[in-house]
Amino acid sequence: MEERAAPPLRMTAKEFHARPGVEDWRVLYWGAHAFYACDGFAHAARLVGAVARVVAEVGHEPDVDVRPHGITLRTFTQRNGSLSAIDAELARRVSEVVRAEGGRPDPSQLMVLGLAVAQDRGVDVRPFWSAVLGYEHVDDADAIDPHRRNPHVWVHELDPPKPGRGRTHIDISVPADQARARVDAALAAGGRLVDASPYGWWTIASPENHGIDIAAWPDVEDHEEDAAADDD
Template sequence: MGRMDVEPITPQQFHDADGVDDWRVLYWGAHAFFRATSYAQAARFVAAVAELAAPTRHDPDVDLRREGVAVKLITRGIRNLSTRDIELARRISEAARDLGLDADPSALQIVQAAVASPPSADVTPFWAAVLGYVRPNGSHLVDPLRRNPSFFLQREDRVAPGRGRMHIDVSVPHDQVYARIDAAVAAGGRIADDSFAPEWWTLADAENHGVDITTWWGREAVRLEEQREQ
């Protein structure tokens, strides 16, 4: 389908919808994890998801493990959430209940590495080659099969030539973020910057390595192009 065939929605609109309590908006989509009691039960659920998606031509990303099944929904034509994602999320949750799988939002997270370098430097070809990733837009590199963490290429005036730096972004469910921050602080970290909260908090370990803990709060879209640039 083309861009004009669907209606984009914000993360807030997704979460305000009925029947999507199992789902959480993280980076680039709505995610759910359904715990299974066996690999066979999880496989039956995957088959049910495939049956639901087949007539819609709106295929989710599905990851089958013995612990359960992770599902990500996004409308690819617009690289954003749409009303189609709400409809399919409801039906997938119903299938999970019918097959005896329970949703576990606490298992959800998306990890991304952010590589900062001066605007004059072009390190993108190196990272694309060494990772075997593709470049969907000017600021990101992604695994073509969407299995592994993405890389955010961040142009930063404050970084001197030859002094590039990296940090990690961790996108977590909005209702899990404070517990995650508290756990990190209790484990020896500190909150280095909360001026952008609740969209993200910057934490640091004892050696001052940075991690941004992020949520969908404050985001109007989940498209790659609109991922915030620091």
């Protein structure tokens, strides 16, 4: 029987940020991300061409979103967004070539949006959300756009249970060094702080009591025991 190759060792956000040359990148939901501002569509296309040359050499493909004002990149190793050493190497080399072509890093433009859907104990609503959105299941609780364009759906139980009451809130993943400014802006615009965690997230209610979670924790995550479990 042919032996399967061992999966790459998972890299935590802290380990990723410790690598030299990745200062432009932030770890949000679903991987490590970078944004580079540019001077028009032709310039953006030139930046993508430089990225493509690195991809061919490294052998690891990122997601790239191209707009006339800039390009956004995301790299990951596992479908759940986990990172490995090849992501850090790709990030380092991409940063070098994109900066050389005049791309200007701006982490304040990075954000990943998610929908958190509550369900009662013993109920599974993820198949419904996957069907209605055309999404695919990832791990035990998430559903994602197979093209990774649109917000993910995270399904969780209500605690305490509230049978028959479907609830949703919005999850916003931003760089750790941008989170406090985002929270302050939301509060200044009429939001109300409901909860805060020393681990890097804030729950905010809108003036009409809509729930929003602003999460900085993916960018500082360093749970060695989780990393070891994911590598099993």
